[in-house]
Amino acid sequence: MAGDQSGIHSGDGTVGKALDVLDRVAAFGRPVRFSELMAASPYPKATLFRLLQTLTSQGMLALDPERSSYAPGLRLVRLAHAAWRQASLAPIARPFLDALSAETGETVHLAQLDGAHVLYLDKRNARVPVDMFSQAGKVGPAHCTGVGKAMLAFLPEADLARLIPQMSFHRHTPATLATPATLRAELAEIRRTGHAFDREEHEPGIICVAAPILSSRGRVLGALSLTTATARSSLGALAARAPRLSETAAAIAAEAEAWQFPDDAGRRAAIGG
Amino acid sequence: MAGDQSGIHSGDGTVGKALDVLDRVAAFGRPVRFSELMAASPYPKATLFRLLQTLTSQGMLALDPERSSYAPGLRLVRLAHAAWRQASLAPIARPFLDALSAETGETVHLAQLDGAHVLYLDKRNARVPVDMFSQAGKVGPAHCTGVGKAMLAFLPEADLARLIPQMSFHRHTPATLATPATLRAELAEIRRTGHAFDREEHEPGIICVAAPILSSRGRVLGALSLTTATARSSLGALAARAPRLSETAAAIAAEAEAWQFPDDAGRRAAIGG
DNA sequence: GTATCTTGTTCCATTAAACGGAACCATGTT
DNA sequence: AACATGGTTCCGTTTAATGGAACAAGATAC
Numbered sequence: 001m002a003g004d005q006s007g008i009h010s011g012d013g014t015v016g017k018a019l020d021v022l023d024r025v026a027a028f029g030r031p032v033r034f035s036e037l038m039a040a041s042p043y044p045k046a047t048l049f050r051l052l053q054t055l056t057s058q059g060m061l062a063l064d065p066e067r068s069s070y071a072p073g074l075r076l077v078r079l080a081h082a083a084w085r086q087a088s089l090a091p092i093a094r095p096f097l098d099a100l101s102a103e104t105g106e107t108v109h110l111a112q113l114d115g116a117h118v119l120y121l122d123k124r125n126a127r128v129p130v131d132m133f134s135q136a137g138k139v140g141p142a143h144c145t146g147v148g149k150a151m152l153a154f155l156p157e158a159d160l161a162r163l164i165p166q167m168s169f170h171r172h173t174p175a176t177l178a179t180p181a182t183l184r185a186e187l188a189e190i191r192r193t194g195h196a197f198d199r200e201e202h203e204p205g206i207i208c209v210a211a212p213i214l215s216s217r218g219r220v221l222g223a224l225s226l227t228t229a230t231a232r233s234s235l236g237a238l239a240a241r242a243p244r245l246s247e248t249a250a251a252i253a254a255e256a257e258a259w260q261f262p263d264d265a266g267r268r269a270a271i272g273g
Numbered sequence: 274m275a276g277d278q279s280g281i282h283s284g285d286g287t288v289g290k291a292l293d294v295l296d297r298v299a300a301f302g303r304p305v306r307f308s309e310l311m312a313a314s315p316y317p318k319a320t321l322f323r324l325l326q327t328l329t330s331q332g333m334l335a336l337d338p339e340r341s342s343y344a345p346g347l348r349l350v351r352l353a354h355a356a357w358r359q360a361s362l363a364p365i366a367r368p369f370l371d372a373l374s375a376e377t378g379e380t381v382h383l384a385q386l387d388g389a390h391v392l393y394l395d396k397r398n399a400r401v402p403v404d405m406f407s408q409a410g411k412v413g414p415a416h417c418t419g420v421g422k423a424m425l426a427f428l429p430e431a432d433l434a435r436l437i438p439q440m441s442f443h444r445h446t447p448a449t450l451a452t453p454a455t456l457r458a459e460l461a462e463i464r465r466t467g468h469a470f471d472r473e474e475h476e477p478g479i480i481c482v483a484a485p486i487l488s489s490r491g492r493v494l495g496a497l498s499l500t501t502a503t504a505r506s507s508l509g510a511l512a513a514r515a516p517r518l519s520e521t522a523a524a525i526a527a528e529a530e531a532w533q534f535p536d537d538a539g540r541r542a543a544i545g546g
Numbered sequence: 547g548t549a550t551c552t553t554g555t556t557c558c559a560t561t562a563a564a565c566g567g568a569a570c571c572a573t574g575t576t
Numbered sequence: 577a578a579c580a581t582g583g584t585t586c587c588g589t590t591t592a593a594t595g596g597a598a599c600a601a602g603a604t605a606c
Contacts, residue, residue, distance in 0.1 A: 012326075012327040029359065045583085058285060059387075079345070080356060286564075319555085320593075549605080558594105563593075564593100571582105574582100576578090
């Protein structure tokens with residue numbers, strides 16, 4: 001039924017397959033039985049079985065014996081702890097997001113580039129303090145989001161050239177920039193002004209202003225955005241926030257760089273008793 | 274220098290080794306260079322190199338080319354998203370923790386059993402709404418925490434017999450139950466009353482009451498606790514909260530079970546635009 | 547400016563592990 | 577009792593991982 005969703009995961013031997021299986025289990029979003037996975041994977045029965053067994057014994061998957069179904073394991077949660085802390089700007093940016101959110105009352109996003117997609121790392125919703133994990137880990141299109149365009153604009157040409165062919169250019173709304181040419185023109189403009197707008201390009205009625213987070217050497221680390229609805233605000237009002245946004249982005253970048261050179265600090269194992 | 278921290282990670286072949294390397298990278302808590310890992314791992318140079326290469330190409334690690342150092346990759350963050358949502362009770366329990374916290378003004382913990390250890394999944398600190406990730410993923414001893422004992426008490430005897438020998442029975446405070454016998458006596462009492470106390474067994478001056486989260490079939494899903502200090506409150510006052518705590522635990526269990534049988538709902542890929 | 551060291555990468559014959567077809571077992575069905 | 581269906585184990589074959597050693601590339605020392 002589900003069919004196998006992608007033969008794409010090329011294959012660094014056994015490890016690649018094991019991780020592919022892990023992804024497939026995670027993608028189900030619920031405990032999944034052997035036979036379901038079997039149907040959704042290209043692997044022969046015995047192989048899949050051994051792979052699952054290995055992952056389970058490693059704690060990457062958990063086997064519910066009552067229901068005889070697999071789910072992501074606790075080891076993954078422990079790893080997540082570590083990954084979240086370092087793999088991303090999230091922990092550094094957190095207080096800055098809080099401040100921006102309090103100050104503007106608007107929705108704040110933090111994102112990083114993951115291939116040709118945007119990976120949201122954190123979010124503040126002025127009103128309800130939204131569950132972080134409900135947002136973190138989400139992916140979205142790069143060509144029609146403020147954060148996406150802000151990051152693309154400051155990528156080296158070589159990277160950009162590699163990424164553009166991977167994009168869908170799906171026309172989410174009438175305003176979506178749906179060709180490489182229009183996107184590139186927009187990126188040039190963003191480079192000039194230093195910030196990007198989403199003019200209802202992703203969702204009707206939703207607009208945002210975004211700023212890239214750049215290292216001192218100009219490398220793209222991530223992006224920040226303020227989002228609102230046309231019903232409540234306007235592009236002009238958002239534009240007025242742009243300087244504050246860029247300033248915050250710069251502050252995050254500065255901290256991120258300081259953090260990279262502990263050179264001696266942070267020797268302790270990150271995993272407490 | 275660092276020496277290799279554990280030869281314990283038995284070894285399901287290649288996958289086991291790869292995951293072991295992943296753990297080691299994560300444990301550093303900062304970007305780490307090849308040679309540092311080399312020194313901290315039992316693997317020969319070429320092997321470690323290939324392992325790192327595989328993990329990197331799989332997106333589980335990210336290689337910063339400027340600094341030529343490895344850090345946990347974004348794929349791990351994406352997997353974390355999935356793991357957190359299903360592997361744990363956290364998303365389901367969240368609103369209940371909020372309610373308990375608001376109602377009691379005390380610290381609230383949510384934990385699951387991870388082998389013979391307690392894995393904290395979420396926490397509420399009445400005063401400052403604590404960064405979730407600063408707590409999630411932490412592990413602690415099972416024999417001298419409220420949540421630990423609450424869960425152990427309702428485990429099938431077979432599991433308990435397997436787990437007890439793995440415990441350290443380290444005497445954290447004078448009140449710590451430091452032998453299997455005293456622990457078992459306590460567990461019997463907990464089974465009788467339905468809730469567990471931590472009588473300064475883990476940290477002096479810190480007490481708590483905990484209730485197990487049990488499935489309708491009686492399987493241990495996790496535990497909930499209210500923690501306070503002897504300076505501010507007493508065991509008696511905590512005991513008065515026990516019924517409310519158990520009630521909440523039951524409510525979480527009910528939702529968790531409903532969640533297990535969507536059978537059709539939640540088909541969408543958790544990955545939004 | 548050459549020698550040397552430290553750090554990271556590639557080779558390749560050896561060895562070990564993954565593979566997968568098929569047989570098998572356990573439950574639940576007609 | 578015969579038969580699915582879903583899951584697990586066997587075992588000869590195939591493929592991939594291994595790791596010692598040689599090799600490149602910067603960084604330091606001389």
